[in-house]
Amino acid sequence: MLDDLKLPYEERAKKAMNPAAKRLFSLMAEKQTNLTLANDETDPKKFLELAGRLGPEIAVLKTHIDILNSFSPSIPKTLSALAETHNFMIFEDRKLADIGSILSQQYSGGIYRIADWANLVNVHAVPGPAIIDAIDGVMKEKKDEIPRGILVLAQMSSEGTLATGEYTKKAVDMANAHKEAVAGYIGNGGDVAQLKQLVGMAFGGHAILTPGVQIQSKGDSMGQRYTLPEEAVSAGSDSIIVGRGIYKSDDPVKMAKTYRQAGWKAYIARTGGRS
Amino acid sequence: MLDDLKLPYEERAKKAMNPAAKRLFSLMAEKQTNLTLANDETDPKKFLELAGRLGPEIAVLKTHIDILNSFSPSIPKTLSALAETHNFMIFEDRKLADIGSILSQQYSGGIYRIADWANLVNVHAVPGPAIIDAIDGVMKEKKDEIPRGILVLAQMSSEGTLATGEYTKKAVDMANAHKEAVAGYIGNGGDVAQLKQLVGMAFGGHAILTPGVQIQSKGDSMGQRYTLPEEAVSAGSDSIIVGRGIYKSDDPVKMAKTYRQAGWKAYIARTGGRS
Numbered sequence: 001m002l003d004d005l006k007l008p009y010e011e012r013a014k015k016a017m018n019p020a021a022k023r024l025f026s027l028m029a030e031k032q033t034n035l036t037l038a039n040d041e042t043d044p045k046k047f048l049e050l051a052g053r054l055g056p057e058i059a060v061l062k063t064h065i066d067i068l069n070s071f072s073p074s075i076p077k078t079l080s081a082l083a084e085t086h087n088f089m090i091f092e093d094r095k096l097a098d099i100g101s102i103l104s105q106q107y108s109g110g111i112y113r114i115a116d117w118a119n120l121v122n123v124h125a126v127p128g129p130a131i132i133d134a135i136d137g138v139m140k141e142k143k144d145e146i147p148r149g150i151l152v153l154a155q156m157s158s159e160g161t162l163a164t165g166e167y168t169k170k171a172v173d174m175a176n177a178h179k180e181a182v183a184g185y186i187g188n189g190g191d192v193a194q195l196k197q198l199v200g201m202a203f204g205g206h207a208i209l210t211p212g213v214q215i216q217s218k219g220d221s222m223g224q225r226y227t228l229p230e231e232a233v234s235a236g237s238d239s240i241i242v243g244r245g246i247y248k249s250d251d252p253v254k255m256a257k258t259y260r261q262a263g264w265k266a267y268i269a270r271t272g273g274r275s
Numbered sequence: 276m277l278d279d280l281k282l283p284y285e286e287r288a289k290k291a292m293n294p295a296a297k298r299l300f301s302l303m304a305e306k307q308t309n310l311t312l313a314n315d316e317t318d319p320k321k322f323l324e325l326a327g328r329l330g331p332e333i334a335v336l337k338t339h340i341d342i343l344n345s346f347s348p349s350i351p352k353t354l355s356a357l358a359e360t361h362n363f364m365i366f367e368d369r370k371l372a373d374i375g376s377i378l379s380q381q382y383s384g385g386i387y388r389i390a391d392w393a394n395l396v397n398v399h400a401v402p403g404p405a406i407i408d409a410i411d412g413v414m415k416e417k418k419d420e421i422p423r424g425i426l427v428l429a430q431m432s433s434e435g436t437l438a439t440g441e442y443t444k445k446a447v448d449m450a451n452a453h454k455e456a457v458a459g460y461i462g463n464g465g466d467v468a469q470l471k472q473l474v475g476m477a478f479g480g481h482a483i484l485t486p487g488v489q490i491q492s493k494g495d496s497m498g499q500r501y502t503l504p505e506e507a508v509s510a511g512s513d514s515i516i517v518g519r520g521i522y523k524s525d526d527p528v529k530m531a532k533t534y535r536q537a538g539w540k541a542y543i544a545r546t547g548g549r550s
Binding site: 098 | 339346
């Protein structure tokens with residue numbers, strides 16, 4: 001998608017063949033934000049409060065529903081209402097990575113019923129292409145109006161990850177063979193050279209969301225690396241994923257605005273300076 | 276561990292540096308079973324019933340706690356009591372595959388609190404070595420007497436999996452660098468040539484558990500492949516993982532006994548014919 005990097009999100013939406021990718025590109029253009037908030041609060045009350053407070057700033061809210069320390073169906077229900085009110089999408093960062101018969105249950109069943117409320121869910125490429133077919137099968141059974149799509153983890157931002165080189169290439173092959181089921185990728189925002197490799201192979205109708213982006217910090221003690229928003233977006237990130245950098249700060253709303261502006265400014269610069 | 280394949284489980288237990296691996300080898304020797312039951316029942320009542328009925332036949336009960344259609348802490352509590360009564364270990368097949376800061380919460384927190392009741396939990400190698408350090412950190416904080424260990428997914432039995440060749444080699448490097456935290460591997464029982472490659476690189480104190488084993492069927496419609504118990508054990512599987520082949524049969528107890536005998540006979544043959 002190297003040639004498509006200069007296209008505004010509205011044009012990318014037209015290229016997209018997956019409904020959630022179309023919606024994501026349109027939403028980002030309309031709301032003028034390409035910020036994804038990684039909401040890793042573990043207390044359900046704080047989790048929902050954060051979603052409500054930062055909802056106006058973000059394109060996507062990323063969840064780890066399985067780290068909440070209590071759960072009831074009212075949580076995703078409230079979250080969906082907030083998504084409706086503030087116009088953001090919900091991405092469950094489940095990193096599905098099992099064989100088809102199990103992961104279709106992990107996606108649609110259990111107590112979380114992810115498929116009922118998440119627009120986006122990600123999968124690791126390591127199990128092989130059947131992982132996409134299995135999720136796609138569940139998505140096709142749904143008769144509601146919720147746009148759904150898969151994000152393929154083509155890369156990771158953790159140190160020593162095996163999702164590089166040939167692995168990334170094969171992940172892209174899987175996504176390119178399933179353009180209607182796949183909404184895009186998780187690409188490595190923490191390593192610009194790697195991200196560029198992914199961008200070079202990806203389809204322009206797929207969105208690349210990148211973790212590993214922070215304005216200040218340069219890493220944590222658990223193998224996580226970071227880069228700057230403008231570097232990531234310039235290299236081809238369509239949405240920067242920021243978590244602790246925002247919600248652990250003294251003023252999460254102010255920090256969300258800072259990241260939103262940095263990400264948007266970089267997108268405007270990339271697409272040729274309109275604003 | 277090619278030279279160690281002829282060793283009885285008692286000797287492998289002595290080599291093991293991880294407490295859960297030690298316990299697993301000892302338990303298999305003592306109970307004369309190397310059968311792991313994949314309990315994929317989604318109804319909690321049926322799930323616990325199956326654990327109780329087949330507990331006497333098995334070395335390990337493998338769970339997907341997140342596909343149960345309802346959950347309360349009484350479920351793992353009851354399961355742990357059954358494990359105590361019938362002398363089997365519990366393996367949560369969570370396939371952890373996130374960055375360290377998240378997966379340590381997925382392992383220890385959330386509503387499932389896997390670390391509180393599972394002896395074994397598996398991790399994908401794709402995030403890099405920090406995934407083992409993060410789990411190890413949680414395990415070391417626990418002050419109880421439960422033996423815990425990590426199973427590294429070095430291979431998968433699904434078609435087109437990327438966990439082959441260099442990926443498998445790097446997964447083994449990670450495990451070999453963490454002999455005390457790692458209890459063993461998930462190796463591909465569905466492809467004997469691949470399994471042998473893993474066995475050739477693995478440490479003899481690590482156990483290899485293999486899915487993709489069935490007496491009859493030759494695959495499903497979702498990319499899963501199968502091989503025979505005797506082929507898998509002869510190639511180096513220390514425990515065969517069987518699910519649908521047992522619990523979807525007309526007589527699960529009878530079928531569990533059939534697999535138990537096939538697996539044990541193959542182990543006796545491998546280690547030189549004592550019985």
